[in-house]
Amino acid sequence: MQNFQKIILLAFAVPFFTFSAQAQTPNPNYNKALADSLGADNYGMKSYTFVLLKTGPAVIDDKEKRAELFKGHMDNINKMANDGKLIVAGPFGKNDQGYRGIFIFHNVTSEEITEMLKNDPTIVEKIFVIDIVPWYGSAALPTYLPLAKKIEQFSH
Numbered sequence: 001m002q003n004f005q006k007i008i009l010l011a012f013a014v015p016f017f018t019f020s021a022q023a024q025t026p027n028p029n030y031n032k033a034l035a036d037s038l039g040a041d042n043y044g045m046k047s048y049t050f051v052l053l054k055t056g057p058a059v060i061d062d063k064e065k066r067a068e069l070f071k072g073h074m075d076n077i078n079k080m081a082n083d084g085k086l087i088v089a090g091p092f093g094k095n096d097q098g099y100r101g102i103f104i105f106h107n108v109t110s111e112e113i114t115e116m117l118k119n120d121p122t123i124v125e126k127i128f129v130i131d132i133v134p135w136y137g138s139a140a141l142p143t144y145l146p147l148a149k150k151i152e153q154f155s156h
Contacts, residue, residue: 040139048087049105049113050135055098058126072121080105080116087142100128104135106142 039046060066080086080103088104105113110132122128 035139038139038142044139045136046106046139048135048137048141049108049110050133051103051105051113051117052099052131052133053101053103053128054131055100056126056129060125060127069121069125069127076116076120079119081145085116087145104137104141
């Protein structure tokens with residue numbers, strides 16, 4: 001490589017490495033004990049499993065049967081949350097993609113999730129079908145449900 005090309009390469013590389021070093025500024029609010037207790041990596045993140053519930057092929061017009069299935073759905077959600085496996089759950093608003101809701105789990109494998117969801121009658125009866133996907137998000141996410149229980153006016 002000619003000297004001129006080396007100088008040009010160096011001229012572009014130095015600002016990049018300087019910027020990279022500056023981007024790693026320590027957080028003055030960092031709480032190591034909290035980060036460790038939540039299983040956070042250096043970015044305050046950790047791995048989860050994201051489950052997307054979508055409209056399934058089943059159509060159940062019997063209102064009593066649907067009510068029974070959705071009661072079982074809510075019972076299963078509460079069990080998974082009480083067992084400390086499910087940390088976020090909720091429905092989506094009306095949309096054209098058939099997306100119905102999400103679950104976010106931590107400290108469980110896809111196989112364990114599949115087993116737990118065998119207890120959800122809306123999935124068993126194919127009202128919902130699911131996609132299970134690894135997801136990377138804030139390690140603080142598990143603190144969501146304990147706080148949610150303190151701000152909801154009515155329990156499920």
